[in-house]
Amino acid sequence: MSKLRQIALIAFDGFQILDITGPASVFSAANDALGKPYYQVVTVSAKGGLVSSHSGISVQSQSYQSSKLVSIDTLLIAGGSADGLEALSRNEPFMKWIKQTVQGTRRYGSVCTGAFVLGHLGLLKKKKVATHWSSCEKLATLYPDAEVDANALFVNQGKLWTSAGVTTGIDMSLEMVAQDLGTEIANIIAKRLVLYVKRPGYQSQFSPLLKAQENAVPKFLKLVEWLGKHLDQNIDIPRMAEQVAMSERTFYRKFTQCFGETPRNYVEKLRLDNVRILLSSKAPLKQIALLNGYSTAAQLTKSFERQFGISPALFRKMHCT
Known part of the structure; x- marks a missing residue:
């Protein structure tokens, strides 16, 4: 059997639940559409175990030090509460692991305000990026070397992928699958997840x-x-x-x-x-x-x-x- 593409979704206390479950649902639906495993989705946190989302729902996670994390293909950082993002950014060992890991991934990025973590790590310099509309001005102020697109649903800049947040993480993940497996599989996933339309990244956050x-x-x-x-x-x-x-x-x-x-x-x-x-x-x-x-x-x-x-x-x- 060919090697599975490991998708690491970074969670922390106070994360936005859809920023994890949205992309996870897309990649797992790709396995269903193919009729065989292709992606392996893993939720990753600092300590492992249960991580509590901003809505109070907890998800099971692996510690970033887990031996099960090998050859990560795609790493995405969820958005969440300001306190949760700040605590994550202060965790130096975890931050160091993320920065080292993305160097070897095929692609990496963020959903919603997870972009602030990428900015903290210096990974947004001279890049066009997206985040939730309510945080665009703050992101642009903190990281002036980044070009913040306040309209885009998601932006792809080489290995870097960033999305506007919440449901747009699904749009971005669908586009990733489309690039990996073709638009036919992506359309099957959209239908299975009962999505109204597979929205392109250039579509505005606010119609x-x-x-x-x-x-x-x-x-x-x-x-x-x-x-x-x-x-x-x-x-x-x-x-x-x-x-x-x-x-x-x-x-x-x-x-x-x-x-x-x-x-x-x-x-x-x-x-x-x-x-x-x-x-x-x-x-x-x-x-x-x-x-x-x-x-x-x-x-x-x-x-x-x-x-x-x-x-x-x-x-x-x-x-x-």
């Missing part, structure tokens, strides 16, 4: 819909949901105002106050956000344009370049091949 959920009143939330289902149609002020039973003038004023931008600009952002996702498919640009309310591919290209500073064709070549 226009998520921003709406943070700021909007219930009436406008329903409107945003309606907009998402009708992006291929002509959407103007009268039609949107009708959906929320307001006069056009009142609708325009209240919508702009709620979202900080005009209805027209918001709809365009919704469309272009959806375009970025569809560019990961093999659908022709003309079809993608029509699905998002653009009459021609040229019209879509003009809007896309204005918003992102890059053509859809080049974006697809850079991110989706």
